[in-house]
Amino acid sequence: MAELSTDDRDELKDSKFAFPKQRKEPLEDASHVRNAVARFNQVEDVTDAERDAAWKRIEAAAKTYDVELSEKSWHDLKKPKG
Incomplete structure (x- = not known):
């Protein structure tokens, strides 16, 4: 995955994030998409509606x-341990 510098990340439009309000999980390339799926359940303080919308953005990306x-829904993702 190409690392995004702080400046590059700050320049991204909100629509380029799975969670645009929180600006979490950029969806800039295939590697970022896979990372967004892997970290999906680690995003805190979001509603189920926000998760539904984020999953749709991830699917589109x-x-x-x-x-x-392999998952049909974010509900299919395993919860992180801990």
Whole structure:
């Protein structure tokens, strides 16, 4: 995954994030999409509606960057241990 510098991240439009209000989980390339899925349940203080919307953005980005998602919904993701 290409690291985003703080300046690059700050320049991204809100629509380029899975969680735009929180500016969490950028969706800039295939690697970022996979990372957003892996970290999805680590995003705190978001509603289920925000998670639904974030998942739709992830699905759209996955299609754009040819990333195959095995999960049909964010509900299929495993909760992190701890």
